[in-house]
Amino acid sequence: MNDNIRPLPAELEAELRALGDVQAPAELWHRVSLSLMEEVEAPDELWERVLPEVEAASRPTTPIFAFPRLAAAAAVLFLVTISFVASGFQPTAMNSSASMSSHDALRDYYASRVTAVSVTPDQLSPSARGLAASMGASIEVVR
């Protein structure tokens, strides 16, 4: 055991403790600490043993815009977009809910500019009755 181990940075320590139920061997604390100081690397056998648990429970500690991840994400977004376009993607009530919400707001705004009075069909003008009848409404048309 190396006695020159320095304490981990508080932030890293907190993150490691946040791993919760993952039981890391005491040796790992030392190895990780040394690894951060680039003084020594943890043996492969140790990493292989704990990596599945760490990956499952940990948050990313590498920079979020690390190149491989960014490239993969960008490529996925690009190809998903291309595949949707190529497949004749069409807006539906479900996948365009945002635009439909905007459309509904516009509709309600314009509708609010009208004060509508409900009338019986015979209180409509002859022209309105005639047009409604032309659309198939059951209504007497008297000119």
Place this chain on the structure above:
Amino acid sequence: MSFARIGSVLILLSAVVGCLPQGSRPGARLSYTSGQSGNIGVAAAALPLADFVYPEDATLRQDRTYEVVDASGNLDRYREILWADGTGQFSLEIAGVAEDGLPSFSAPDAFWQSSYLTRQRYLVHYRDFRIHNENQVRRNYTWSELPGTTTMAGRNCSRYLAESVYSLGSVEFVMDQQSKLILGWIRRDGAGNLVCQMSTDALNETPNLSGVVWSQAIAPEQEYNGPPDDNLLGFSPNPVIYYPAGFSHGDQRIILSQVTYGSQIPNLHLEVLRDGLVNIMVAQQLEVIGGGGAFPEIIIAREAEIGGIRVMEGDVQSIRTYVIGSLPSQELLAVLGAMN
């Protein structure tokens, strides 16, 4: 697995999914084969729509029944005879009337005969359903072939259902499997309530057409070509600004009603908004009585609901404006309100 590797897998998956026909995709509904149970369909974009033949385009005598919910909620039924010569000429006569849910038909009186004489062209063009624009239908509807075979007028028929992706209702078509002729349709609103329907009672595809008086426009019509035509109207029509989801503008026409009826009924500017299947009629006319307000911010409109067909009538900048269709009131009010 690294994020880069996960990304690579996703790339492959998305590329594969993008290349598949829609019907093959996980979660997509597959086209049905006769005899299967359940309503199985696909997004209308995935498959070619059915290749319909419409009665008014065929050569036939079609005895049919048109049913529509009236203002009281009763079903009014009208027996009609459609004659068509295959070249675009047609005639729509009324043969029986059974209003207010009455079970038996009575012979149409002079009023009804006159009413059909004047309306027949509009009924066929604006009331009867047909696919006006396949691309619009693909965008705005899901398209299903309903299971099984049904019989109408002695013919084996398939049924197709177009359902609005915007919850604005549906149209179901009944098609003769052999001739592709449309023998019936059902229009339902967004809540699934019946608005109107047509069904064929008897069909003769080799009719004797001698003596048939083909329909004529009761008033001359012409395309509206913008401001140069405004002198025929006496006003400049207000543009339609708001379109219900999936709808777009249609042709604009002028109906020269003054030629037929005199100055009592001013000429009419008519625009039909369409979503590929369903029509909304927007008409504008110089007011006959009263001057209206001077550009009022609020439009006072009369609203009548006649079964599932709704009528809005209001004055927009001193122009009497009518908005009529089988969409929810809020949609038609918005069309009207946006014109101010």
